[in-house]
Amino acid sequence: MKIIGAAAAAVLAFLALVALAASMYTVREFELVVITQFGKPVGTAVTEPGLHFRTPFVQDVNRFDKRLQEWDGDANQIPTSDKRFIWVDTTARWRIVDPLLFLQTVRNEIGAQARLDDIIDSATRDQISAQNLVELVRNSNRVLDVPREETGEDDLSLSTQEVERVEVGRDEIARRILVAAVPLATEYGIELKDVRLKRINYREDVQRAVFERMVSERNRIAERYRSEGQGRRAEILGEREREQKRISSDAEREALEIMAGADAEAARIYADAYNADAEFYAFWRTLDTYRVVVGDNHTLVLSPDSELYRVLTGADGRSE
Amino acid sequence: METVQDEGGTWQPPREINIDPKQLVRLTGGVVVVVLLLIAAFSSWYTVEPEEKAVILRFGRHVATTDPGLHFKLPFGIDQAIKVPVTEVRKIEFGYGTQKAGVRTQYRDTTREDQATSLMLTGDLNIVDVTWVVQYQIADPDAFLFRMRNPEQAVQDLAETAMRSVVGDHTIDEVLRNRETIAGLMQKELQSGLNTYESGIEVLTVQLKDVTPPGPVKASFNEVNKAQQERSRLENEAMQEYNKVIPLARGEAKQRVAEAEGYELDRVNRAKGEVARFTELLAAYEESPEVTRKRMYLEAIEEVLPRVRRIIVAEEGGVLKLLPLDGPGTSGAGGAR
Numbered sequence: 001m002k003i004i005g006a007a008a009a010a011v012l013a014f015l016a017l018v019a020l021a022a023s024m025y026t027v028r029e030f031e032l033v034v035i036t037q038f039g040k041p042v043g044t045a046v047t048e049p050g051l052h053f054r055t056p057f058v059q060d061v062n063r064f065d066k067r068l069q070e071w072d073g074d075a076n077q078i079p080t081s082d083k084r085f086i087w088v089d090t091t092a093r094w095r096i097v098d099p100l101l102f103l104q105t106v107r108n109e110i111g112a113q114a115r116l117d118d119i120i121d122s123a124t125r126d127q128i129s130a131q132n133l134v135e136l137v138r139n140s141n142r143v144l145d146v147p148r149e150e151t152g153e154d155d156l157s158l159s160t161q162e163v164e165r166v167e168v169g170r171d172e173i174a175r176r177i178l179v180a181a182v183p184l185a186t187e188y189g190i191e192l193k194d195v196r197l198k199r200i201n202y203r204e205d206v207q208r209a210v211f212e213r214m215v216s217e218r219n220r221i222a223e224r225y226r227s228e229g230q231g232r233r234a235e236i237l238g239e240r241e242r243e244q245k246r247i248s249s250d251a252e253r254e255a256l257e258i259m260a261g262a263d264a265e266a267a268r269i270y271a272d273a274y275n276a277d278a279e280f281y282a283f284w285r286t287l288d289t290y291r292v293v294v295g296d297n298h299t300l301v302l303s304p305d306s307e308l309y310r311v312l313t314g315a316d317g318r319s320e
Numbered sequence: 321m322e323t324v325q326d327e328g329g330t331w332q333p334p335r336e337i338n339i340d341p342k343q344l345v346r347l348t349g350g351v352v353v354v355v356l357l358l359i360a361a362f363s364s365w366y367t368v369e370p371e372e373k374a375v376i377l378r379f380g381r382h383v384a385t386t387d388p389g390l391h392f393k394l395p396f397g398i399d400q401a402i403k404v405p406v407t408e409v410r411k412i413e414f415g416y417g418t419q420k421a422g423v424r425t426q427y428r429d430t431t432r433e434d435q436a437t438s439l440m441l442t443g444d445l446n447i448v449d450v451t452w453v454v455q456y457q458i459a460d461p462d463a464f465l466f467r468m469r470n471p472e473q474a475v476q477d478l479a480e481t482a483m484r485s486v487v488g489d490h491t492i493d494e495v496l497r498n499r500e501t502i503a504g505l506m507q508k509e510l511q512s513g514l515n516t517y518e519s520g521i522e523v524l525t526v527q528l529k530d531v532t533p534p535g536p537v538k539a540s541f542n543e544v545n546k547a548q549q550e551r552s553r554l555e556n557e558a559m560q561e562y563n564k565v566i567p568l569a570r571g572e573a574k575q576r577v578a579e580a581e582g583y584e585l586d587r588v589n590r591a592k593g594e595v596a597r598f599t600e601l602l603a604a605y606e607e608s609p610e611v612t613r614k615r616m617y618l619e620a621i622e623e624v625l626p627r628v629r630r631i632i633v634a635e636e637g638g639v640l641k642l643l644p645l646d647g648p649g650t651s652g653a654g655g656a657r
Contacts, residue, residue: 003341028380030466051379068517069469070477091477093468093517133445137488143443170485193517196481200441207447211536214446218540222547229551236558243562244569251573255580262584266591273595277602283613284601287620294624300631309633311621 022056032064032099045099064099065109068193071116077203078125082132085206089199090124090177092116098189105188115188120195123180127173132164136200139169170197360395367391371407373461376400385462404461409524412476414438414483415451416529439534440484446492447537451529452503454479454510456521463520471519475510478517479526482509492533496541499528 026049027033033046037059046052047066054061075089094116096102106112128136144165168176178195185192202210274281294300302309368374368388376384376393377400386401393399415438420426438451456475458464464471486506487495495502507526514521533541605612 006345026380029377029382030469031380049377049379049381065469067467067469068474070473072477091481093474137441137445138443139485139489142489143491170488196477197484198477198481199436199484201436201439202441202447208536210445210447211534214533214537215540218537218544222540222544225544225547225551229547229554232551233554233558236555236562240558240562240565243566247566247569247573248576251576255576258577258580258584259587262580262587265584266587269588269591269595273598276599277605280602280605280609281598284598284616287616290620290624294627296627297629298627300628302631302633304633307617308621311618312631 019056023053025052025054025061026050027052027063030065030067032066032096034062034064034099034103036060036062036103041100041103062099062103064096064102066096066099068093068095069109071113071120073117073121073124075199076121076125078128080128080133080136081130084133085203086133086136087199087201087203088124088128088136088197089201090120090195091198092120092181092195093193094185094190095193096189097191101187101189103189112188112190116185116190116192119181119184120177123177124195126180127177131168131173134164134166135168135173136170136197138166139171141165173197363393363397364395365390365392366401368401368403371405372403373406374401374403375461375465377402382462382466402465404458404464406458406461409455409457410472411453411455412472412479413451413453414479415449437480440487442487442492442495443489444491447534448487448492448495449530449532449534450483450487450495450502451531452479452483452506453527453529455524455527457524458520459522460520463518465520467518467520471514471517471521474514474517474519475521475523478510478513479506482506482513485509496531496533499531502531503528 025033027046029049031049033052035042035046035054037055039060042059071092071094073090073092075087077085078088079085094112096112102112106115174195174197178192181195182192201207302312366374367390368386370388372388374386374391375382376386378394378398380400383399391401393401415434416430417428417434418425419428434451438449439447440450442448454475468474483506486502486509490498490502503526507523510526511523514523532538
């Protein structure tokens with residue numbers, strides 16, 4: 001009997017332990033819990049982490065992750081308002097803020113993802129098809145506003161590619177998608193933190209056309225560099241010609257001026273001296289001229305009146 | 321389990337064991353206590369490695385974050401230690417993949433997904449191919465564990481978004497030229513995104529690997545580079561021509577001027593010399609003009625006449641008188657001297 005009593009006590013104790021264990025549950029730091037009884041929610045959601053109790057065996061613990069989690073949509077092919085076909089790949093971050101509502105409307109995360117697919121995709125489609133492509137690519141007009149000199153030498157690509165100004169911009173479009181999607185997500189107990197445009201790429205055939213345009217643009221730039229080079233060359237050679245002429249003609253002018261000055265100076269010196277006795281100078285200079293003019297084996301023609309004749313014939317000597 | 325009668329007949333009934341029930345209770349109780357003590361002993365401490373931090377949950381509630389070392393905790397899973405490698409540098413590669421790192425790092429072949437990641441639109445609606453790597457570490461283990469479910473996926477998504485956002489605000493030429501600027505801007509944007517998520521992740525570096533025009537247009541970009549070099553070459557060649565000629569012209573110009581200056585010196589000095597001679601002569605002449613004049617005249621004649629072969633005297637009547645000067649002794653005139 002004792003044994004039976006002891007065994008019964010042990011069994012009872014064991015059952016009590018099991019019941020206690022079944023009535024306790026923990027809520028971890030990143031969890032939200034909704035208690036359901038036969039599938040029906042009981043009370044409000046448990047948001048406080050730690051040890052909690054419930055009625056064992058009849059109440060279920062439904063755990064939800066309250067951390068931020070990702071939503072990654074499939075890439076969508078959407079035409080922009082300027083009729084460019086692009087693939088748009090969006091990503092979003094969301095979290096469960098009202099687990100009760102969440103449980104009642106979408107049950108679990110798989111259901112939530114599916115609902116978010118609908119909400120975000122359609123908001124994305126609406127916003128993107130209303131915008132031009134540049135609005136999706138750029139955030140600002142920096143590309144247009146920055147002075148070309150600051151970006152380094154020769155930024156030629158912009159000069160050809162017609163790029164419109166951005167009115168809305170990438171971030172603002174993402175924000176508008178978010179604004180459109182947030183109220184819808186709230187209906188499911190979901191807080192949508194953000195929606196981001198992850199990838200925006202041209203459709204394959206458009207991409208080929210863009211590549212072709214890029215190639216022709218580069219060819220044009222290359223051509224421009226070449227002709228610029230030839231232009232510079234011609235310019236430098238012209239400069240060379242001009243400079244050469246300038247240098248040599250300057251020198252010629254200076255030389256002639258110096259020589260003219262020299263001649264004038266010499267003339268002044270001669271004149272100053274010879275003016276002392278012009279007649280004697282003439283005589284003296286004539287004699288020098290004779291020395292120079294009369295060369296070897298010359299024939300001299302004299303007039304009998306000339307002084308030389310008189311000297312030669314002695315007439316002069318006698319008359320003196 | 322059903323007992324199967326073996327036809328071999330080797331089956332034997334189990335031997336009966338006689339145990340005192342009291343003893344059994346005591347024995348099992350003792351075993352249970354020992355086991356419990358052992359479990360308690362083994363589950364009440366933990367070590368945190370130097371590169372880690374541990375986040376302690378008590379019944380799931382975050383109660384502490386501990387540093388490296390030996391620590392104690394409540395046993396039986398009441399306290400749970402989650403270790404987070406906070407100093408470990410993690411990286412995500414975008415648009416490429418390292419297969420085997422080393423002196424000669426091997427990369428796997430580019431996949432379609434790589435291309436989708438690396439091809440992006442620039443602000444001037446061109447396409448550029450950018451591959452990059454992001455290095456990060458866990459700065460705040462609490463946030464890392466409790467604010468986001470998958471923070472590393474957030475790094476992946478945000479990095480792609482941020483890179484496209486930055487590249488989208490630059491022209492293709494800027495992107496190709498200013499890798500560091502792009503990387504810097506992108507890192508800033510990535511970090512600010514991660515902060516709004518409270519991801520607990522700190523971005524250490526963003527490094528751009530290859531920034532190239534996409535495959536099909538690469539050749540034409542190279543062509544531009546070539547053309548640019550050709551431009552420099554033409555310019556340099558022209559400058560060379562220029563430099564060949566201009567310094568020479570300058571030298572020649574100096575020469576011309578120097579020659580003129582030489583002429584000047586020569587001309588003026590000669591004038592001065594001649595004038596000096598004349599002035600002296602004049603002084604002598606003025607002392608006795610007649611004699612000096614005659615002497616000078618005769619000196620000149622002496623100098624000139626020996627060179628003359630013959631002298632013709634033109635008389636008024638038209639008769640010519642020849643004065644032979646050919647040799648000594650043949651001349652009447654010579655005799656007159």
